[in-house]
Amino acid sequence: MTTAKRTPLYDLHLAKQAKVIDFHGWEMPVQYQSIVQEHQSVRRDVGVFDVSHMGEFLVTGSDSKQFVQYLVTNDVERLADGQALYTLLTDDNGGIIDDLLVYRLAEERWLLVVNAGNIDVDYAWVTSHTGEFAVKVDNISDDVALIALQGPRAQALLAQNTDVALDELRPFTFAKGEVVGQPALVSRTGYTGEDGFELYVRANDAAAIYEALIQLGAVPCGLGARDTLRLEAKLPLYGNELSREVTPYEAGLGMFVKLDKGDFIGRAALVRQKEVGVSKKLVGIQTEDRAIPRTGYKVFVGDEEVGVVTSGTMSPTLQVPIGLVLVDARYAALDQMVDVEIRGRRHPARVVKTPFYKRNRG
Structure with missing residues (x-):
């Protein structure tokens, strides 16, 4: 039997009496008190989620931009340093391998954030396509913890504990700074349909940051509320809405496919499908x-x-x-x-x- 994985916040979840379930091989909190109460906290106030089970790949090298552009359906050429976008990995048939966020850290330094259940599959896929590209791909998932702070009061709460100028962060932009005195990448992104931030921090710093946000008033939320929130906002979940048997056009994600950007994996199949319809x-x-x-x-x-x-x-x-x-x-x-x-x-x-x-x- 494979031992279930745990995030750096696992002990805190138990201490807060969370109900823990298996989620793609991870022991994750599904709820603390009530899924509905946690859901409403995010819609009306502010909630905090442990999403450290997500995967992070660091792509570096002189061909980094060209390589990422070839991997994904969206156009990363339009990104400047400090910007991110939502996109998809597709196979040669146009089927969705995963949906992900791409962050441009620098011209030769990119971060790919993938779904927890797909980390191994995605890493194998990405590394198998390096080919002649001058790039290095590192799976840094174990070194990174991810905390999502979501809700209409997210900015006001986070502002009390960061040196990042949050007013200057537009959706899908990010900045490096400190949160609770620890280094963090602060991203104005989320998966709830509300305003909010995702905090990429060192695994060893996660517990202190998570606890500090709760002390300031953020309600701890589990995967149950995360699911109901994303569903109301029609944000797809891999394994439910998305799979290798579904293309971006069938999933209603055609806006994230840029056929005119040049070649990418799956482009030919998607061109054909766009011509004939779904x-x-x-x-x-x-x-x-x-x-x-x-x-x-x-x-x-x-x-x-x-x-x-x-x-x-x-x-x-x-x-x-x-x-x-x-x-x-x-x-x-x-x-x-x-x-x-x-x-x-x-x-x-x-x-x-x-x-x-x-x-x-x-």
């Missing part, structure tokens, strides 16, 4: 009778099975049952009626506009 699409649904759609439930139109629920929950913010469905493209239009099969019964649902929730930026 056969399936990821859409949002809301059930009509408050039955909750869950991952794996089948979706029908009449007697025809036309799709599957990839994620679903009772939305804590909207108080309605919501779900994401990968459905036959013929039935992806807004207001299309479908049936979700739940424990042997069909429940009516409607295709609705997504994201289900958008924060007020006023």
Whole structure:
């Protein structure tokens, strides 16, 4: 048996009486008190998450930019130092190997942040494509801890404990400085649909920083709230919405594919798919009778099975049952009626506009 991995904050989670589960081989907190309460803390105030299970690869060398450009679907040429973007790794068929963030630290120094369950697969994929590129790829995941501070009060709270000029950080920009007196890369990014920051820190410093943020008033939140928050904002989860069997266009992520930037892995297949169109699409649904759609439930139109629920929950913010469905493209239009099969019964649902929730930026 493989021993489950633990983040540097594992002992703190136990001390705070978190319920710990296995998540892709990691012992992670799913909740502390209540998923709904933690969810609402992020929507209304500020919450803090341990996301140190995520993976980090450092790419260095004179061909770093060209190499990363070849690996991913988005255009990293447009990044200046201190900027980041969301993108995808695709295979030769256009299937999604992972979604990730790319940070430009310097012209010859780039950081790739990948999903926890894909670290080994991604690292093998990335290193197998170095070819003639003058680059070095280091998996620094064990040396880096990642803490996410999310919610409308995130900036006010973090400002009390950092020398980074947070007012100057726009979304998808970052700066190096100190948090609670320790070195950190402070990034204005997140996975909740709210304003917030992700703090890349040394593993040994994580506990002190995490505890200090909680002492200032951040509510500790687990993976349960992280999932409901990202679902309301229609942020995809690898293994649910994304896989090697799904392309960026099918997942509704075509905006992160820049076909005109030059060659990249999977480009030819994606060019073909854009020309002929997709056969399936990821859409949002809301059930009509408050039955909750869950991952794996089948979706029908009449007697025809036309799709599957990839994620679903009772939305804590909207108080309605919501779900994401990968459905036959013929039935992806807004207001299309479908049936979700739940424990042997069909429940009516409607295709609705997504994201289900958008924060007020006023």
